[in-house]
Amino acid sequence: MTHTLRSPRSAGSRLRSPQDLAAGLLLSAIALGGLWLARGWEAGSLAMMQAGFFPRLVCYLLLAAGLASILRGLTAEGPATLAWAWRPSVAITIAVIAFAALLDRLGLVLAILALIGIGGLAGRPLRPGPFTALWATLATSCVAIFSWGLGLPLQIWP
Structure with a gap:
């Protein structure tokens, strides 16, 4: 069972959706970790893909999703963060x-x-x-x- 953690939000606070921000930070951290782990793999090109092509593609897509979620957390109203299970x-x-x-x-x-x-x-x-x-x-x-x-x-x- 998870409980909502209430964080006080001031009227001038830029953080409107802490849950979206937390999800975006987690996705971005995973993507950056994956890019770091795949740094030594050759990516190749679309015509001749190598071992690092697909992992990097997935990490870049994950990073884009994370950044979009961070932006949403800063601009759109949303729920507060939940307690960690x-x-x-x-x-x-x-x-x-x-x-x-x-x-x-x-x-x-x-x-x-x-x-x-x-x-x-x-x-x-x-x-x-x-x-x-x-x-x-x-x-x-x-x-x-x-x-x-x-x-x-x-x-x-x-």
């Missing part, structure tokens, strides 16, 4: 890190099991039936798409 943020981050760490050790199927189990801590826990159905569907789909369909050399089981 720590539990979902931490659970999802740990779930993704666990998936990456376990993929080579335990294989795709069990890494997905860990991903869903840990990610489930972000909200209400799933009952065993829906949990098993989600895991089986996601694991089967990922094996079919990535291992069989695309032929990626993924370890499926330990």
